[in-house]
Amino acid sequence: MKKLSDHFFEEDFRCKCNVCKREDFRLHLGLVGILEMIAEHFKKQVKIFSAYWCDQYYESLKKNHRSYHPMGKAVHIAIDGVDIKELFKYAETIPGINGIGFYPKNNFIHIDTRPEDKKEAWIKEGESYFPLSADKRRQYGL
Numbered sequence: 001m002k003k004l005s006d007h008f009f010e011e012d013f014r015c016k017c018n019v020c021k022r023e024d025f026r027l028h029l030g031l032v033g034i035l036e037m038i039a040e041h042f043k044k045q046v047k048i049f050s051a052y053w054c055d056q057y058y059e060s061l062k063k064n065h066r067s068y069h070p071m072g073k074a075v076h077i078a079i080d081g082v083d084i085k086e087l088f089k090y091a092e093t094i095p096g097i098n099g100i101g102f103y104p105k106n107n108f109i110h111i112d113t114r115p116e117d118k119k120e121a122w123i124k125e126g127e128s129y130f131p132l133s134a135d136k137r138r139q140y141g142l
């Protein structure tokens with residue numbers, strides 16, 4: 001396993017589908033720096049549920065919106081023993097995280113390093129995605 005930084009290995013970022021068998025991956029190194037900041041802040045290992053998505057996997061998901069996973073710029077993360085609300089609130093303060101999603105059902109958050117002019121914050125409720133409005137923030141304590 002190739003170590004990329006203090007807390008992360010190349011393996012953490014490979015596509016987890018059964019088609020490419022983890023051979024495929026792309027990774028924006030800025031994302032690794034951000035994940036190190038998060039690990040240092042909470043003094044805990046950050047769990048990566050999903051990072052890069054290969055083309056076949058991305059197509060199989062039939063997403064009707066643009067995703068930063070196939071570009072290697074997005075991850076779904078959580079930390080054992082840390083409420084995803086706290087993780088979300090901290091992640092929002094980190095420069096370079098321009099896409100952020102709150103996924104209470106999955107108990108993880110999405111962060112990505114898209115360009116700043118495409119900044120977006122959203123919530124996944126059921127199978128649907130909604131902009132993170134002031135009302136939704138109040139509702140979820142964000």
Ligand SMILES: [Zn+2]
Nearest residue numbers: 015017020054
């Ligand atoms: Zn794959």
